Amino acid sequence: MKVMRRLRLRRGDAVAALLGCVLVAMYVSIAAAHPTPVLCAQAALSLGFVPALALWRTRVVPAAGALLGLLAAWCLAFIVATPANTGFPPYLVAAPMAVYSLTRHAPDRRLAWGALLACAAAAPASPLMWELRGPDDLRYRSGDSLLGFLALHWALLGVAFLWALHRRGEQRRREREHEAARKNERLLIAREIHDVLAHNLTLINVQSSAGIIGARTDPQAAVAALGTVRDVSAEALAQVRGIVAALRAPGAPAAEPEGPATLAEIVEGFRGLGLAVRADYPADLLSHLPAQHALAVRRITAEALTNVLRHQRAGTTVDYRLSEDASSLALTVESVGAPRSLASAASTPGLPAGCGTGLV
Structure with missing residues (x-):
């Protein structure tokens, strides 16, 4: 051996x-x-x-x-x-x-x-x-015997050649599929990281900036902002651990990342950041939805409110409505407020201009 x-x-x-x-x-x-x-x-x-x-x-x-x-x-x-x-x-x-x-x-x-x-x-x-x-x-050999055996030789060579071409093509197809699968996996991981971390990083950014400003005039507000940063960062860390655990166990069912258990927690978190959120949804709506559907609703909610916070000023009024019928969910997020210009975003501490990745 x-x-x-x-x-x-x-x-x-x-x-x-x-x-x-x-x-x-x-x-x-x-x-x-x-x-x-x-x-x-x-x-x-x-x-x-x-x-x-x-x-x-x-x-x-x-x-x-x-x-x-x-x-x-x-x-x-x-x-x-x-x-x-x-x-x-x-x-x-x-x-x-x-x-x-x-x-x-x-x-x-x-x-x-x-x-x-x-x-x-x-x-x-x-x-x-x-x-x-x-x-x-x-x-x-001569005559038909000669031609027959000569054709036999050429046929065997042709079969070997064509079969090898077929196998080579199959191998290249499998390699292309493998590379496409790897690209899809990288894309899925990038989307998962974005969905899990984008709004948390925005909250951390906003609260840390508020803490810096509040430390000069209102120490209690600065302490509250730092407490929010601590809680949000701990939540983000738990979510990242969930993603890593799922990646380390190929074939195992992906566990739902830890995070806000209810829509109320998400909405209240953004209210604490200065958004005037007027929410209208059944309190027990997520309890009877499949886990993946409930996770999607929470992530879409967090992403939408994060975008409002990112692109509009504090004090923006947001109408959040979530309803259900026999076959579908309807989620509407409407914001009323002045848009944040690129210049003001760049000049505001902790809120740099976007870079096109969906992250602050």
């Missing part, structure tokens, strides 16, 4: 290499029994196929080159030995294997096309183009 891990062998490639070792033993034993030059050459060539088979999908280009080179040398030895029969080698599968691996894995598509055309051109020299007509009497 350590050797396989070091060489990064795939299980199927290891099996192919083991079969190659079995063939080595067979051809070496044949050469030992009949030590002719051709049989000895074939025994030596069989040794070279073992590492090439082991690495044909991990070291694609050198392994494919070795497979095709060894196969060409084997075919040459076979032709030299004719009309004597040295056997039809199983190594003929090396040609479609090389075409497949180069088409499937090689970064340069020209290598795949080159291997395909070279193998197609060399098909007439394949040992299968000879037929055995008697003991040690190999004859080159």
Whole structure:
């Protein structure tokens, strides 16, 4: 196992290499029994196929080159030995294997096309183009037999090439889907952080600015503002912890982030920041809604009131209405007040001009 891990062998490639070792033993034993030059050459060539088979999908280009080179040398030895029969080698599968691996894995598509055309051109020299007509009497095929076996070679090469193209396309499609999923996850996380933190950060910003101003004239107001900052920041921290916990547990149902349990808490919080909120909604409306729907209502409410606080002056009157019918909820937020200009926003401590992210 350590050797396989070091060489990064795939299980199927290891099996192919083991079969190659079995063939080595067979051809070496044949050469030992009949030590002719051709049989000895074939025994030596069989040794070279073992590492090439082991690495044909991990070291694609050198392994494919070795497979095709060894196969060409084997075919040459076979032709030299004719009309004597040295056997039809199983190594003929090396040609479609090389075409497949180069088409499937090689970064340069020209290598795949080159291997395909070279193998197609060399098909007439394949040992299968000879037929055995008697003991040690190999004859080159002719007529329909020749055309049939030539078409068979080309068909196998074409199937290997097209199947590799299909697999390569599938892999690229999966990679694109994976990248799109990653982008969607990042977008969802960004939206979640915005929904959870945007209004809390606005409250902290406003209250800290009020505390700075109040510290000069009204220490009690400054203490109250700092208390609000503490409470809101603790709430924001709890919500961030909820998001992180959900991200750390893939596959687990996302827990609802901690936060205001009722609309009344949200509305009262913004009233404390200077908005004159006139609220009209059933007090128990959220209690019978699904958790995700209730969370959406609270977040939309907080986002809408945050935008009023962000873009209009303190003292702005806000009409907040939430109603329900048999199939839907209707939420209306209307504000009446002078809009805050960019210049005044930039000049007001703690309220810099927006940057387009939905955060202060």
